[in-house]
Amino acid sequence: MEMFQTAQGGDSLPLAGHPLFHSADLDEARDAVAQVYCDHHLDVMGKHGFAARHNRLPGSALSINVMTYSAKTMIAPGALERFYLFQLPIRGHASISNGDARYVIGGGSSGVLNPDADTCMIWSEDCVQVMLQIEKRALMETARAELGLPSGTPLRFSGANDMRGAEGRSFLGLLHYVMAEAERGGVVLGGDTLLGKQLERTLMVGLLQTQAHGLPAACGERGPMPRSVRRAEGFMRENLRSPIMIEDIARAAGTSTRALQSAFRDRHGRSPMAFLREMRLERAWEELSNPSRHTSVTEVATDLGFFHLGRFAEQYRKKFGCTPVETLRAALD
Known part of the structure; x- marks a missing residue:
């Protein structure tokens, strides 16, 4: 979206001062991504030459990431297990399969991958995504404290979410602020500072407020299937x-x-x-x-x-x- 692109200029990615890797080798890119996310299949589907770039700002319970693949790419990690992953394409689109959910993000819409569901994604050529990787435990604790999520109840997100409304713009504005501060050398995530912890908590609350989720229906998926x-x-x-x-x-x-x-x-x-x-x-x-x-x-x-x-x-x-x-x-x- 515009707020992430205009601040950077040209073809450079947001968080350019915090590179994780840049590679034109498929296996090298897969291994580098696996180290911070999880093991996965990575395959090129389009005819465009492959190159991957990943910038990363780590925090305590979450990290902010910007990633792109130059070619149309399929990513199949299975279940993420340890973390939720918020994704917002700021260029291009991505088709998402996460458990029973099927949707497309891009053009102002975002989505969150549930950690307990098999996942497969197809990123369009030159897709650029801003992503929040959040520890499952931390987001569940925030949902219990802020939303009254009962202990032991799973937190599941569903579908694409339009981020162009007031709440979406506010959440993305905070995310952009943290990234812009990092680019200016004022890294505010990570460590044991009160400000860093509060910003991470606020980002998690913002995600809970802007992404579709809900408790499972009382009659929904309980007990053995008849x-x-x-x-x-x-x-x-x-x-x-x-x-x-x-x-x-x-x-x-x-x-x-x-x-x-x-x-x-x-x-x-x-x-x-x-x-x-x-x-x-x-x-x-x-x-x-x-x-x-x-x-x-x-x-x-x-x-x-x-x-x-x-x-x-x-x-x-x-x-x-x-x-x-x-x-x-x-x-x-």
């Missing part, structure tokens, strides 16, 4: 491109339509057909994020049973925070 629901989900997954109805799903699950409706509302808080629509939207995201040169939004949508393209685009935007065309364009860049 056999009928498990069979129904398997049948749906195998027939995403088929014109199936609720009666077909109930028959495959070995139950009545009324019992299946009740089981899905108890388990997922929605009807089987609404759940099927979500599965089809996620499949659309996967196909648009990993296209061939022949892929089109219309073909993907109609192949998955979305024949009203305007309604499909709106449902897609509501779920992923961007339009299908934006996902495809970012994947093809």
Whole structure:
């Protein structure tokens, strides 16, 4: 976003005075990133030559990072385990898969990776991201103190978040201030200073205020999954491109339509057909994020049973925070 770019000028990255590494070697870049994050797969998808640059400002419970890959790149770390990762592209876009969540960030939107979910990302060519790496323990403690998160309850973030509103701009303004002070030599993170600790705590509170999260629904994902629901989900997954109805799903699950409706509302808080629509939207995201040169939004949508393209685009935007065309364009860049 503008506040991070205009302060630096040219092609230099924010936090230029705090370089971690700069390499055109894929293996060297992977090893350097793994040392501060976690082990991961790193693969070049585009035709552009590979180069990676990473600047890093470490603190006590979090670090501020600026990173770019010159080529379109796939990063697959699996589960992060020890930390949450806030990501804000200030140039380019990234397609994110984090557990069941699928979304695209960029153009003013951000997202947070949950540490307990398998993760795979595709960064567009020359994507530049500002990232906050926050210790899981520290953010959970802040959520308990500030939001009343019950002890033992997981904190999970979901989807893309528009950072162009008042709260988003305030949070990013504080983040930019800390980075700008570091560039002027006034490093305020890390150490045992009261100011450093308070700034880290304020950044974590700002993240909690601007990123979508919530406690799991009381009926959501507790207890073993009923056999009928498990069979129904398997049948749906195998027939995403088929014109199936609720009666077909109930028959495959070995139950009545009324019992299946009740089981899905108890388990997922929605009807089987609404759940099927979500599965089809996620499949659309996967196909648009990993296209061939022949892929089109219309073909993907109609192949998955979305024949009203305007309604499909709106449902897609509501779920992923961007339009299908934006996902495809970012994947093809």
